[in-house]
Amino acid sequence: xxxxxxxxxxxxxxxxxxxxxxxxxxxxxxxxxxxxxxxxxxxxxxxxxxxxxxxxxxxxxxxxxxxxxxxxxxxxxxxxxxxxxxxxxxxxxxxxxxxxxxxxxxxxxxxxxxxxxxxxxxxxxxxxxxxxxxxxxxxxxxxxxxxxxxxxxxxxxxxxxxxxxxxxxxxxxxxxxxxxxxxxxxxxxxxxxxxxxxxxxxxxxxxxxxxxxxxxxxxxxxxxxxxxxxxxxxxxxxxxx
Amino acid sequence: xxxxxxxxxxxxxxxxxxxxxxxxxxxxxxxxxxxxxxxxxxxxxxxxxxxxxxxxxxxxxxxxxxxxxxxxxxxxxxxxxxxxxxxxxxxxxxxxxxxxxxxxxxxxxxxxxxxxxxxxxxxxxxxxxxxxxxxxxxxxxxxxxxxxxxxxxxxxxxxxxxxxxxxxxxxxxxxxxxxxxxxxxxxxxxxxxxxxxxxxxxxxxxxxxxxxxxxxxxxxxxxxxxxxxxxxxxxxxxxxx
DNA sequence: ATCAACAAGATTTTCGAAAATCTGTTGACA
DNA sequence: TGTCAACAGATTTTCGAAAATCTTGTTGAT
Numbered sequence: 318x319x320x321x322x323x324x325x326x327x328x329x330x331x332x333x334x335x336x337x338x339x340x341x342x343x344x345x346x347x348x349x350x351x352x353x354x355x356x357x358x359x360x361x362x363x364x365x366x367x368x369x370x371x372x373x374x375x376x377x378x379x380x381x382x383x384x385x386x387x388x389x390x391x392x393x394x395x396x397x398x399x400x401x402x403x404x405x406x407x408x409x410x411x412x413x414x415x416x417x418x419x420x421x422x423x424x425x426x427x428x429x430x431x432x433x434x435x436x437x438x439x440x441x442x443x444x445x446x447x448x449x450x451x452x453x454x455x456x457x458x459x460x461x462x463x464x465x466x467x468x469x470x471x472x473x474x475x476x477x478x479x480x481x482x483x484x485x486x487x488x489x490x491x492x493x494x495x496x497x498x499x500x501x502x503x504x505x506x507x508x509x510x511x512x513x514x515x516x517x518x519x520x521x522x523x524x525x526x527x528x529x530x531x532x533x534x535x536x537x538x539x540x541x542x543x544x545x546x547x548x549x550x551x552x553x554x555x556x557x558x
Numbered sequence: 559x560x561x562x563x564x565x566x567x568x569x570x571x572x573x574x575x576x577x578x579x580x581x582x583x584x585x586x587x588x589x590x591x592x593x594x595x596x597x598x599x600x601x602x603x604x605x606x607x608x609x610x611x612x613x614x615x616x617x618x619x620x621x622x623x624x625x626x627x628x629x630x631x632x633x634x635x636x637x638x639x640x641x642x643x644x645x646x647x648x649x650x651x652x653x654x655x656x657x658x659x660x661x662x663x664x665x666x667x668x669x670x671x672x673x674x675x676x677x678x679x680x681x682x683x684x685x686x687x688x689x690x691x692x693x694x695x696x697x698x699x700x701x702x703x704x705x706x707x708x709x710x711x712x713x714x715x716x717x718x719x720x721x722x723x724x725x726x727x728x729x730x731x732x733x734x735x736x737x738x739x740x741x742x743x744x745x746x747x748x749x750x751x752x753x754x755x756x757x758x759x760x761x762x763x764x765x766x767x768x769x770x771x772x773x774x775x776x777x778x779x780x781x782x783x784x785x786x787x788x789x790x791x792x793x794x795x796x797x798x799x
Numbered sequence: 800a801t802c803a804a805c806a807a808g809a810t811t812t813t814c815g816a817a818a819a820t821c822t823g824t825t826g827a828c829a
Numbered sequence: 830t831g832t833c834a835a836c837a838g839a840t841t842t843t844c845g846a847a848a849a850t851c852t853t854g855t856t857g858a859t
Contacts, residue, residue, distance in 0.1 A: 324859055331629060331812070333617070357841070367814045369610060372842085376574070376614045380621030382720075388572060389820050408717040411656050475642075476649040479623075480721055503637075598811065608844050613812085620857070630811055630850050 332370035344383050347493040352396040374471045406536040409484045414525050416469035416477050421519050424471035435467035436513045438507050578618050585624050588734040593637040647777040650725045654769050657710035657718050662760050665712035677709040677754045681747050695754035736780040
């Protein structure tokens with residue numbers, strides 16, 4: 318009766334967990350657009366499973382703030398707004414500063430080594446996809462996340478790390494919305510290098526400034542895409558199977 | 559089959575939502591003890607509903623960190639530990655400082671008035687239950703929460719407020735564990751008054767110190783109850799119907 | 800005496816249909 | 830012509846049983 322128990326990656330997963338992961342990825346990458354209605358029937362077809370796992374996944378996504386829910390009116394992908402983006406950024410700056418401050422205090426040689434490695438890998442990745450220009454390079458996104466994780470990895474507080482990754486997820490959605498816009502410009506590498514160097518030199522005030530600058534710059538770019546008043550183009554539509 | 563449809567407060571609720579609220583309250587107050595196993599059958603009996611609503615509620619509680627889940631081995635109330643309490647407190651101090659700092663910057667007359675009112679109501683509540691000494695006064699707990707909310711109500715950041723209330727919930731569980739211990743001692747009123755006054759005077763540095771002191775003091779009391787190494791007495795048991 | 804394999808029991812997880820709820824439209828009445 | 834009530838269709842929510850999975854206790858071989 319032994320299923321594929323081997324170590325592909327994480328096969329022995331429950332249905333609901335699989336749907337949760339996939340759906341979450343779909344939302345964060347905006348394959349499911351903000352404010353899009355999520356109908357049971359459509360989702361069941363899309364993820365090929367029963368209603369219970371779908372419902373469970375939606376409930377978890379709801380608790381994490383990725384979908385909203387109205388009584389007996391079903392689920393929607395959490396809408397985006399200019400105000401939310403501003404608030405999110407402001408908060409992220411604060412949280413990230415805490416994490417980095419603690420990381421600088423606690424970081425050991427291992428942390429330094431990992432950080433250097435993560436920066437190197439990131440700096441060698443092109444930001445835009447070589448094949449499909451205008452789209453973001455998937456590998457770059459992975460390395461970018463890894464770099465920022467490495468930066469605060471030594472912070473030593475699971476609670477802060479949890480909060481931080483939740484906020485990172487939220488922000489990722491806004492970035493995904495803006496990929497169609499111009500991606501080029503802006504010297505990311507220099508910003509990341511500054512972050513790394515101030516951290517390695519244990520220059521806490523400098524690192525705090527670098528964090529603020531980096532996040533502000535990112536947001537300014539993204540904010541252009543999200544209309545100051547309301548919705549994003551393409552929302553309100555149904556699930557695309 | 560018609561249940562109690564009357565309008566106590568917010569009746570027209572979905573089953574799962576009701577179970578979620580009740581169960582959450584049971585966990586935060588430690589009527590469901592840390593690390594306690596949560597069996598479907600027992601929960602269905604306890605909350606008088608089907609498996610689906612229970613499962614949904616558990617999933618949401620899982621996402622909020624109130625229960626943990628192992629593949630095909632069911633759910634447990636999230637365990638407590640000394641280390642977690644320390645980390646939680648450290649983080650709460652930082653978050654609360656941010657919220658209060660912003661609140662002091664943005665607070666208007668309305669905010670000041672509410673804060674004064676909340677403090678007054680809190681100061682007039684006895685901390686221990688007049689009937690059952692040794693147990694915390696339910697009204698006091700409500701007013702206490704209200705006061706701390708009022709303190710940061712003007713912070714203007716939904717994101718920070720969300721994070722904050724999540725941490726408050728987590729902490730509440732630890733406080734509930736320690737109620738059986740000595741509650742008396744320690745001049746809460748003075749601490750809260752100091753918090754209020756520094757805030758009203760827009761003395762941000764003073765308020766930051768007051769926050770740190772207040773949270774540290776609370777935790778020191780609670781920490782005595784949670785063994786430095788491991789579990790709390792009475793855990794590991796089953797659901798008590 | 801120790802360990803592995805097996806079987807019975809208990810528990811979680813999933814499914815599909817039934818029940819409850821909401822939305823939009825039609826038609827009657829003022 | 831405008832308002833309201835009732836109906837029909839669509840959707841969410843719940844239930845109870847079936848399927849899959851894990852745990853525990855027993856047997857048999859080394």
